[in-house]
Amino acid sequence: MKKEYVTWLVRDEQLMEEQELELTIRDLTPGREKYTGLNVKAILSSSPDKLPDGDILWIRSGTGVLHPQPWAIKITGDLGEFLSRSPFNYADLLAK
Amino acid sequence: MAFKDNRQFIEALERTGDIVRIKQEVDWELEAAAIARRSNEMQGPACLFEKIKDYPEGFGIFSGGIASYRRLAIALGLSPDIPVRDMFAEYERREQHPIKPVVVKDGPCKENVMLGDDVDVFQFPAPLIHDGDGGRYLGTWDIVINQDPDSDWTNWGTYRFMLHTRRALVGQPLPLSHLAMLLTEKYVPANKPMPVAVVTGADQLSTLVGGAGYRIGESEADFAGALAQEPIELIKCETSDLLVPAHAEIVIEGEVIPRVTQMEGPFGEYTGYRSRPGGDGVICQVKAITYRNSPMITMVSLGTPIDEAGVSGGITMAMAYKRRLKKLGLPITDVSLPLEGACHVVVVGVTKGGNEIAQQVRDALTSRRVPITKIIVVDQDIDVFNFGEVLHAVGTRCHSVRGVMIKEHPGRGNPLTPCYSTEERAHGLGATALLDCTYPLDWPENDLPVKSSFNTIYPESIRQKVTENWQRYGFK
Numbered sequence: 001m002k003k004e005y006v007t008w009l010v011r012d013e014q015l016m017e018e019q020e021l022e023l024t025i026r027d028l029t030p031g032r033e034k035y036t037g038l039n040v041k042a043i044l045s046s047s048p049d050k051l052p053d054g055d056i057l058w059i060r061s062g063t064g065v066l067h068p069q070p071w072a073i074k075i076t077g078d079l080g081e082f083l084s085r086s087p088f089n090y091a092d093l094l095a096k
Numbered sequence: 097m098a099f100k101d102n103r104q105f106i107e108a109l110e111r112t113g114d115i116v117r118i119k120q121e122v123d124w125e126l127e128a129a130a131i132a133r134r135s136n137e138m139q140g141p142a143c144l145f146e147k148i149k150d151y152p153e154g155f156g157i158f159s160g161g162i163a164s165y166r167r168l169a170i171a172l173g174l175s176p177d178i179p180v181r182d183m184f185a186e187y188e189r190r191e192q193h194p195i196k197p198v199v200v201k202d203g204p205c206k207e208n209v210m211l212g213d214d215v216d217v218f219q220f221p222a223p224l225i226h227d228g229d230g231g232r233y234l235g236t237w238d239i240v241i242n243q244d245p246d247s248d249w250t251n252w253g254t255y256r257f258m259l260h261t262r263r264a265l266v267g268q269p270l271p272l273s274h275l276a277m278l279l280t281e282k283y284v285p286a287n288k289p290m291p292v293a294v295v296t297g298a299d300q301l302s303t304l305v306g307g308a309g310y311r312i313g314e315s316e317a318d319f320a321g322a323l324a325q326e327p328i329e330l331i332k333c334e335t336s337d338l339l340v341p342a343h344a345e346i347v348i349e350g351e352v353i354p355r356v357t358q359m360e361g362p363f364g365e366y367t368g369y370r371s372r373p374g375g376d377g378v379i380c381q382v383k384a385i386t387y388r389n390s391p392m393i394t395m396v397s398l399g400t401p402i403d404e405a406g407v408s409g410g411i412t413m414a415m416a417y418k419r420r421l422k423k424l425g426l427p428i429t430d431v432s433l434p435l436e437g438a439c440h441v442v443v444v445g446v447t448k449g450g451n452e453i454a455q456q457v458r459d460a461l462t463s464r465r466v467p468i469t470k471i472i473v474v475d476q477d478i479d480v481f482n483f484g485e486v487l488h489a490v491g492t493r494c495h496s497v498r499g500v501m502i503k504e505h506p507g508r509g510n511p512l513t514p515c516y517s518t519e520e521r522a523h524g525l526g527a528t529a530l531l532d533c534t535y536p537l538d539w540p541e542n543d544l545p546v547k548s549s550f551n552t553i554y555p556e557s558i559r560q561k562v563t564e565n566w567q568r569y570g571f572k
């Protein structure tokens with residue numbers, strides 16, 4: 001059984017095929033832990049045939065609109081629980 | 097006496113027929129929120145979901161607690177049928193007398209304690225509220241608590257938080273929130289994580305003040321006490337010195353880690369739209385969870401009016417604006433934000449009108465952040481709480497050239513407002529339209545149109561006769 005994930009784009013140009021990307025996905029396995037977040041390195045493809053050992057990735061726009069066709073995703077690395085940057089520009093906020 | 101917790105409040109709502117207990121199993125994924133949303137849009141009752149799919153019996157969700165002024169009146173211990181004007185006056189009166197909280201040793205929120213490796217936020221039925229939201233929100237109708245390390249200021253804010261991993265929530269207190277301010281000014285320079293508690297299922301008045309805009313240094317708990325007319329009971333966290341409402345359903349104790357982040361959102365917001373992409377959120381790394389037996393998450397199924405976020409903004413923004421206008425000595429009667437306007441439309445009543453006064457009102461309301469887009473100023477014969485009357489004034493008394501004044505507010509606009517373009521949001525551009533519905537001051541009194549309403553166009557004697565004979569005429 002292929003696993004299913006979902007991702008939300010911030011910009012459409014994030015979607016690039018057949019090269020390793022870094023992205024945040026959420027696990028759609030049914031049950032209590034559905035929507036657990038993962039930061040991964042992965043290769044994506046719009047045609048599942050090109051990634052036969054890949055899983056399913058549903059794609060949503062920035063405002064959450066679902067693309068009708070899922071892509072394929074092959075996870076190649078784990079980037080850890082959090083992303084290493086600050087949520088705010090602290091220097092800018094302090095200056096205000 | 098105020099309700100110490102949602103359980104007492106729910107009993108009161110049952111007595112007045114203002115809640116539905118849903119015993120049939122519902123899905124945390126969309127179904128619970130869709131039910132609550134539909135009830136909100138029908139101006140129906142609050143919802144208590146008692147059985148949630150994938151979760152044990154008793155782990156529930158409570159939604160729509162004060163999603164109407166009627167239920168807010170009940171939460172305030174007033175008659176459900178009190179006129180909105182009178183409820184606002186009582187709220188204003190109570191808010192002037194803050195009451196400090198008391199610290200208790202024991203409280204129901206400690207009935208269960210999850211620590212260390214056992215910590216798992218997925219053990220609670222956090223709902224997926226809208227199809228396409230970026231995650232499951234454990235914190236919507238919540239209070240997030242943090243402390244100024246250099247004073248006794250404890251800040252409460254209502255900021256959304258969603259599940260990320262078993263031991264992490266991610267939320268989006270905005271850069272100008274007090275949480276972000278304390279983090280930036282006190283914890284980041286000291287290179288320290290900031291203790292925080294995300295509380296879901298606190299009593300409704302405490303949660304209401306979480307969403308209200310008090311000043312830097314003012315502790316929201318004192319104002320919750322003011323509204324309840326008695327001190328709120330607080331209890332110390334297991335893993336920090338923070339004090340949290342002792343009767344809350346679920347307390348997530350954690351730390352904000354300043355230099356990491358995670359994608360948060362998108363989310364269908366209080367404007368009634370999901371209008372912007374997700375972004376870098378604030379991480380709460382969870383250290384402990386304490387919760388009551390049969391805990392219930394409080395959820396606001398946010399969207400188009402009316403829901404409890406709208407009621408919250410409707411009353412708390414009106415109070416804050418009224419304080420500001422009065423302080424400046426402007427001749428105002430009352431301020432309201434019609435709930436249908438999703439906190440974007442303000443109506444101000446004035447005892448003395450004219451363009452100049454209207455513009456002074458506008459300038460006062462737009463001197464800081466500008467979450468509103470329309471400001472309606474009406475003469476005192478218009479009831480600012482009756483949107484039908486207000487619309488009548490907008491249609492008939494607001495001159496479309498002289499009476500409409502547009503102004504831009506660069507840097508102070510609301511990035512959530514759907515009518516702003518991506519470009520405008522990025523630069524904080526915002527604008528207001530002032531709709532001056534007052535008669536110009538230089539119009540001779542005798543030339544003023546005479547309003548043809550029952551109360552204004554008949555002599556006192558006729559009005560008295562008609563009201564006295566009303567039933568005799570055959571009316572019920």
Ligand SMILES: Cc1cc2nc3c(=O)[nH]c(=O)nc-3n(C[C@H](O)[C@H](O)[C@H](O)COP(=O)(O)O)c2cc1C
Binds near residue numbers: 268269274307396
């Ligand atoms: C249901 C609800 C959700 C809210 N979510 C957020 C949020 O996620 N981030 C935020 O900055 N403000 C949010 N607000 C608005 C803040 O609660 C409000 O600005 C409050 O004044 C913040 O407290 P503070 O002034 O102590 O920062 C929300 C309000 C409500 C009623």
Ligand SMILES: [Mn+2]
Binds near residue numbers: 274311312316
């Ligand atoms: Mn505050």
